[in-house]
Amino acid sequence: MLSSNTEDYLKAIYELLEDSGRVTTSALAERLTVAPASVTEMVQKLARMQPALVDYERHRGVALTEAGRKIALEVIRHHRLIELYLAEALGYGWHEVHAEAERLEHVISEEFEDKIAAVLGQPAHDPHGDPIPTREGEVAEPCRRALSQVTAGETVRVARVRDEDPAFLTHLTELGLVLRAPLRVTRAPEGGPLSVEVAGSTRELERAITDHVFVEAVGV
Amino acid sequence: MLSSNTEDYLKAIYELLEDSGRVTTSALAERLTVAPASVTEMVQKLARMQPALVDYERHRGVALTEAGRKIALEVIRHHRLIELYLAEALGYGWHEVHAEAERLEHVISEEFEDKIAAVLGQPAHDPHGDPIPTREGEVAEPCRRALSQVTAGETVRVARVRDEDPAFLTHLTELGLVLRAPLRVTRAPEGGPLSVEVAGSTRELERAITDHVFVEAVGV
DNA sequence: CTTGACTTTTCGGCTTACCTAAAATATACT
DNA sequence: AGTATATTTTAGGTAAGCCGAAAAGTCAAG
Ligand SMILES: [Mn+2]
Ligand SMILES: [Mn+2]
Ligand SMILES: [Mn+2]
Ligand SMILES: [Mn+2]
Numbered sequence: 001m002l003s004s005n006t007e008d009y010l011k012a013i014y015e016l017l018e019d020s021g022r023v024t025t026s027a028l029a030e031r032l033t034v035a036p037a038s039v040t041e042m043v044q045k046l047a048r049m050q051p052a053l054v055d056y057e058r059h060r061g062v063a064l065t066e067a068g069r070k071i072a073l074e075v076i077r078h079h080r081l082i083e084l085y086l087a088e089a090l091g092y093g094w095h096e097v098h099a100e101a102e103r104l105e106h107v108i109s110e111e112f113e114d115k116i117a118a119v120l121g122q123p124a125h126d127p128h129g130d131p132i133p134t135r136e137g138e139v140a141e142p143c144r145r146a147l148s149q150v151t152a153g154e155t156v157r158v159a160r161v162r163d164e165d166p167a168f169l170t171h172l173t174e175l176g177l178v179l180r181a182p183l184r185v186t187r188a189p190e191g192g193p194l195s196v197e198v199a200g201s202t203r204e205l206e207r208a209i210t211d212h213v214f215v216e217a218v219g220v
Numbered sequence: 221m222l223s224s225n226t227e228d229y230l231k232a233i234y235e236l237l238e239d240s241g242r243v244t245t246s247a248l249a250e251r252l253t254v255a256p257a258s259v260t261e262m263v264q265k266l267a268r269m270q271p272a273l274v275d276y277e278r279h280r281g282v283a284l285t286e287a288g289r290k291i292a293l294e295v296i297r298h299h300r301l302i303e304l305y306l307a308e309a310l311g312y313g314w315h316e317v318h319a320e321a322e323r324l325e326h327v328i329s330e331e332f333e334d335k336i337a338a339v340l341g342q343p344a345h346d347p348h349g350d351p352i353p354t355r356e357g358e359v360a361e362p363c364r365r366a367l368s369q370v371t372a373g374e375t376v377r378v379a380r381v382r383d384e385d386p387a388f389l390t391h392l393t394e395l396g397l398v399l400r401a402p403l404r405v406t407r408a409p410e411g412g413p414l415s416v417e418v419a420g421s422t423r424e425l426e427r428a429i430t431d432h433v434f435v436e437a438v439g440v
Numbered sequence: 441c442t443t444g445a446c447t448t449t450t451c452g453g454c455t456t457a458c459c460t461a462a463a464a465t466a467t468a469c470t
Numbered sequence: 471a472g473t474a475t476a477t478t479t480t481a482g483g484t485a486a487g488c489c490g491a492a493a494a495g496t497c498a499a500g
Contacts, residue, residue: 005487025448038488040449045486059448059495089309090335103327109320115310225457245478258458260479265456279465279478 004106007075008032009042010053013064014072018142022061073133078105078113080126080133083163085116087127094127094179095169128169129160129179129214147196148210152188156215157181168212175203177213224326227295228252229262230273233284234292238362242281293353298325298333300346300353303383305336307347314347314399315389348389349380349399349434367416368430372408376435377401388432395423397433 012031016023025043029036046068047056053068064072082104083097092100113135117123124140126132133139143159150156158181161172172178176199186202187195193204232251236243245263249256266288267276273288284292302324303317312320333355337343344360346352353359363379370376378401381392392398396419406422407415413424 003486034487035489036448037450037490042487044449086332090332090339092331092335096331100329100332104324107323107327111312111316112306112310112320115312119310223456246476254457255459256478257460257480262457264479 002071006042006046006053007071007106009046010064010068010072011075011079013054013062014069014076017063022063024061028062070137073137073139075105076139077133077135078108080130081113081116081120081123082108083126083128084120084123084132088120089116093169093173094163095166095173097127098163098166126163127179128163129158130163143214143216145215146211147185147205147213147215148194148207150185150188150194150215152185155182155184155218157218158183158213159216160214162212172209172213175205175209176201177209182218183215222291226262226266226273227291227326229266230284230288230292231295231299233274233282234289234296237283242283244281248282290357293357293359295325296359297353297355298328300350301333301336301340301343302328303346303348304340304343304352308340309336313389313393314383315386315393317347318383318386346383347399348383349378350383363434363436365435366431367403367405367425367433367435368414368427370405370408370414370435372405375402375404375438377438378403378433379436380434382432392429392433395425395429396421397429402438403435 009028009032012028013023016027016031020027025036025039028043029039032039043054043056043062046052046054047062051067052065053071055063055065079101082101086092086097086100087094117135123132129143131140131142145159147156147158158177158179161177161179162168177183181198183196183198185194185196191207193206194210196203196205229248229252232248233243236247236251240247245256245259248263249259252259263274263276263282266272266274267282271287272285273291275283275285299321302321306312306317306320307314337355343352349363351360351362365379367376367378378397378399381397381399382388397403401418403416403418405414405416411427413426414430416423416425416430
């Protein structure tokens, strides 16, 4: 069995790969708040494992092998199921679930995973709108259209939000930008803040917010 | 924050102290399945901590200080609340809960503890009849009267069972010796197996069983 | 093509927790 | 009391992860 540590490295690599094709040592170091030297060491170990969990070449960054990806998705499934369970069954707010899931994800059994998935009705998305991988390691595409990219006049719905920062999530709640909330963009000036009609009132939303809220067409 | 490891040492010391006044190095080593040398090292470290978590004198064994006892009870509260939650909310059998709780106990937050305690209605006992310590670190006396000590003719009720061995618990279930099950001892020959009437049928129960099932008077 | 800034890796060291083997201590028995 | 046996402790060593400092490698600007 892999250590919590190893699991967190694989998960971090997966998440960084979502944006870029290859992950750098320094990006990984920052994400995990460890020194770059520590990342190099760990990544070399992951590459030497049987089977190799990452693809690594000196000075070229790192990517996941199929084996590594499988494990990353398993941990992510745990994480997102736990987040949803905490929210649905124990009344956690969406800003509180991440920290708790970050630790629980490494210690639950497959039975626990199955039981909470069953209680939740085999859910497809976590409280932040991220897709929950299946037991078999398949995962749907996350919604990637940022609110900042919406043009004036369009009506959309909140489909996913960045989940790392509790304060950000609390702020979104206050603004009424909760999951599935419908909203209409009334003005979208070049580079400036968007005017958005949400929950009955119109608000100016900074780029710092609209870049981290993802939306889908209302009809879907 | 203390490591899972440290927490398991303190818990093991607490549990061994329940039987004896002082815990030996070898008893701890066996309980934790580590070498005696490892126990000596760890115990010395616990004694050197600020504040000291154990009372230790070379070759004299070990006991908990107030600070150590507090932590042990906190971990045990986690363990027993989690066991009950798994049984009540997720449909685990009483033989499955221990292993899962053994890992979860170290990673849940105080919020999680409070939330499941509330869902369960501030329960007093875990699925094996062990008392659940309060948030404040108080704990009721566990039921200590072994079934093997009951005299012929008495009617009693299962109040607590040893919880370490899943196979033992499965066996108890088959025998109908579940928590709160009423039973009548019909014959109790000196040192021999007890005859016990339980769930409508009479059974011969070996010492290996009756020593690990604890009972209380029915009226209580 | 060289230089300098930046990134990555290597090196030597630290901590925690474990081990085995050897030494020290305690206990039990004659 | 003296000795054998059992327990406990010390000593020396390993493995995972982490660190800072120094060395090596990359790459873009001149
Ligand atoms: Mn984690
Ligand atoms: Mn999430
Ligand atoms: Mn444990
Ligand atoms: Mn129990």
